[in-house]
Amino acid sequence: MFVVIVHEFGHFLFAKIFKVSVLEFSIGFGPAIFKKRFGETVWKINIIPFGGYVRLKGEDFDESEEDGLYAKPAWQRLLIAFAGPLFSVLAAYILFIPIVLNWGVPAVTIGKVIENSPAQECGLQPGDVIYKINGKRIFDSYEVTNTVSKGKVVKMEILRNGEIIKKEIPPRISPPEYIFLLDDVKGDINGKIVKINGYKVGIDLKLESGTFVELEDEFGNTISGVLIQYSYVPERPTIGFYYAGFKPVIEKDMQPFKKGDILLKVNNREIDDYISLVNVITALKLSENQVYIDIWGQQIREKIVPLGNDLNVLVSRNGKEIVLNLDKKEFLDIVSAPGFFKQESYVIKPKNFFDAISLAIARCNSAAISIWKAFGKLFTTGQGVEQVAGPIGIAVIVGEAAKAGWETILTVVALFTLNLGIFNLLPLPALDGGRIVFSLIEIISRKKVNRKVEAIVHTIGFFILMALAFYFMFADFSRFF
Incomplete structure (x- = not known):
């Protein structure tokens, strides 16, 4: 309602400046639950709390009256x-x-550097803040990704421990990536993926939800199932790092967790960074007989199977490791709560008001x-x-x-x-x-x-x-x- 009132007040004020009569200033739509006339304007609050409007005299294209909109x-x-x-x-x-x-201001922060990538070779580290790209101040990871995608050498200014470090990083072409979420899964795979539905890896197959998918590895093993979700990312220039997200550190008390707890493991899945935390949450969301597979080129980068209903959650609290027993739905509701995990991104604080x-x-x-x-x-x-x-x-x-x-x-x-x-x-x-x-x-x-x-x-x-x-x-x- 604040957003709407501000917008409509702009129309209202300038209409008044140019002596256009404002017949109505309405917040919301539908029947009025409150209305009062002040001067020529009826101020209304309506029952449906979406949007709002000002009604100006003559906005129906009537040019006959001097104080109408289209007479101006x-x-x-x-x-x-x-x-x-x-x-x-x-x-x-x-x-x-x-x-x-x-x-x-939350800064664009590097969360994890991929091994043998241009980012690692050029000395980027987790926690580095991307301050400028090609001389331009950066506030959004989209700007970084968009610049890197052009494939040219990227001039970065990195903020590390209060100092600016300059880097020139040449992007490298990454292989195509496939991401599958399959249901009613049968079989298993372990080696390099050589075929998807009989086709060689490397092209977008334009697969649709509900279709049958079969993946075959280099040893002839297959995994198959009904496709729920599919995405394909073609070859593109990359530098080789993940943006920062959340730390596996609890930021607020939510029973049975306490602020400051560090999440270490859920059943057999270890958690040591943002990516492993996301993978655990993905595993929590999977139903029985579902599997999530992320293929990078021909390599299986991640294969995630569902966690059981009964969870053993290992946390570090005040230097001691303790095990919490929760069911899957309860734990998923807790970790999905806004503000539950500590932000990993660096925050730039202003020096003064100006x-x-x-x-x-x-x-x-x-x-x-x-x-x-x-x-x-x-x-x-x-x-x-x-x-x-x-x-x-x-x-x-x-x-x-x-x-x-x-x-x-x-x-x-x-x-x-x-x-x-x-x-x-x-x-x-x-x-x-x-x-x-x-x-x-x-x-x-x-x-x-x-x-x-x-x-x-x-x-x-x-x-x-x-x-x-x-x-x-x-x-x-x-x-x-």
């Missing part, structure tokens, strides 16, 4: 439309200031660029559509963030309002960006756009947006429940 010059209408996204984006920048002041402002601006700039690029890929190639959340997904994300504490929830709200501002600037019908485009056409051509045409375009755009909202809402049900 095109440049004023442009600024009224632009004000909503502007306020959304400004709110994100302002929110990041207290976030940075209180909690600093440094906090500088860091907040740089952090928000980085996020804004990433969001803009993501929208570009979404609308041009469809890439990332599975990561779009609808109203229910947003509610779930905010709910999970609330469990993790104020830092997480404020960061989520800041990113939501930044997303909203940038999304509304896209030149699509019914969005603020679409209205800006029509205003620009009038400014440049010095002729009025046919109002009937504009109305039809925005109406079609509105129904498309509503259809997308319902689509993602139903997708949220299958994803989160």
